[in-house]
Amino acid sequence: MINEMILMKGYGVYVWSAFSFTLISFAILYTLIKINLVKEQNKFVAKFGLLNRRKIKLAKTQSTNREILLNSTSSKI
Amino acid sequence: MFNIFKINKIFEITSKAPKYIFIIFIIVLSIGLAEALFLSPEDYIQSHSVRIMYVHVPSAWIALGIFSLIACLSIISFIFKNKNFSLIAKSLAPPGFVLNIIALVTGSIWGKPTWGTWWAWDARITSMLILVLFYSMYILAWRIFDKKEQANKITSIIAIVGVINVPIIKFSVDWWSTLHQESSVKVFSETSIHSSMLVPLLIMTAAFSLFALLIFLMKYNTELIKIKNKGLDRL
Numbered sequence: 534m535i536n537e538m539i540l541m542k543g544y545g546v547y548v549w550s551a552f553s554f555t556l557i558s559f560a561i562l563y564t565l566i567k568i569n570l571v572k573e574q575n576k577f578v579a580k581f582g583l584l585n586r587r588k589i590k591l592a593k594t595q596s597t598n599r600e601i602l603l604n605s606t607s608s609k610i
Numbered sequence: 611m612f613n614i615f616k617i618n619k620i621f622e623i624t625s626k627a628p629k630y631i632f633i634i635f636i637i638v639l640s641i642g643l644a645e646a647l648f649l650s651p652e653d654y655i656q657s658h659s660v661r662i663m664y665v666h667v668p669s670a671w672i673a674l675g676i677f678s679l680i681a682c683l684s685i686i687s688f689i690f691k692n693k694n695f696s697l698i699a700k701s702l703a704p705p706g707f708v709l710n711i712i713a714l715v716t717g718s719i720w721g722k723p724t725w726g727t728w729w730a731w732d733a734r735i736t737s738m739l740i741l742v743l744f745y746s747m748y749i750l751a752w753r754i755f756d757k758k759e760q761a762n763k764i765t766s767i768i769a770i771v772g773v774i775n776v777p778i779i780k781f782s783v784d785w786w787s788t789l790h791q792e793s794s795v796k797v798f799s800e801t802s803i804h805s806s807m808l809v810p811l812l813i814m815t816a817a818f819s820l821f822a823l824l825i826f827l828m829k830y831n832t833e834l835i836k837i838k839n840k841g842l843d844r845l
Contacts, residue, residue, distance in 0.1 A: 541658035547723050548661045551716040555665040559821055562708045566828045573835040580842045597621045597838055
């Protein structure tokens with residue numbers, strides 16, 4: 534039964550390689566995009582930490598800045 | 611006119627959406643894979659090799675759809691000078707590009723047991739290869755040109771010129787004698803594919819669409835944070 538599912542009457546090698554290629558491509562793209570996103574979030578948090586009190590207050594008036602800080606896992610502010 | 615496309619408002623949604631979309635994507639993909647690999651019947655001519663259709667067709671459909679969307683957004687951003695539209699178009703390119711590559715590679719894998727060859731210069735395959743080249747040019751242009759306005763103009767031209775290829779891909783099987791069969795799934799007339807194969811195909815299409823949406827949102831958020839990073843420098 535399991536052998537039949539894997540071999541698929543000789544077509545298994547084609548079917549499994551097509552599905553594997555698709556899923557591996559998905560995983561690679563997701564990882565690359567995620568790494569870039571986290572990198573930019575960390576850069577933002579680091580820059581935010583260097584601001585003085587007046588600038589922090591000014592930057593926090595923008596909802597996008599607040600959202601970035603909220604969503605950043607490394608945010609300590 | 612485009613108040614609803616204000617970056618602040620959009621980011622409130624796009625920053626929260628990916629985690630929910632990821633969960634839904636995993637659920638839909640699991641159901642789709644079970645249907646495509648084990649539950650759907652084999653074809654009476656192609657046998658089990660027909661299962662490749664469940665990754666090949668959705669990726670081709672979505673790659674075409676995304677490029678058409680990029681072209682529409684490019685035209686709108688060209689006319690209304692709305693920067694957010696070009697940002698959306700730019701963020702759509704990576705999932706479209708990868709899905710186009712997947713369509714070509716899985717098509718090649720499917721071609722071997724079906725046609726006896728990995729590659730043939732038939733109209734459908736060649737036009738899909740041209741679409742990959744347009745995707746590559748589009749992505750590279752964003753990287754090469756430093757000035758945003760220049761990059762915006764050039765990428766818009768690439769997308770508008772490239773979209774001419776989309777109807778060629780769609781109708782290539784009708785206009786020329788190709789190795790590909792005519793469309794089995796039709797919107798305006800009766801679909802010739804059996805429901806036992808159509809349902810898994812639609813589930814996999816939904817899963818791939820969710821993946822494209824997920825990647826788009828993550829890329830879009832990255833681009834917005836990049837802009838905000840520059841904004842902090844100017845404070």
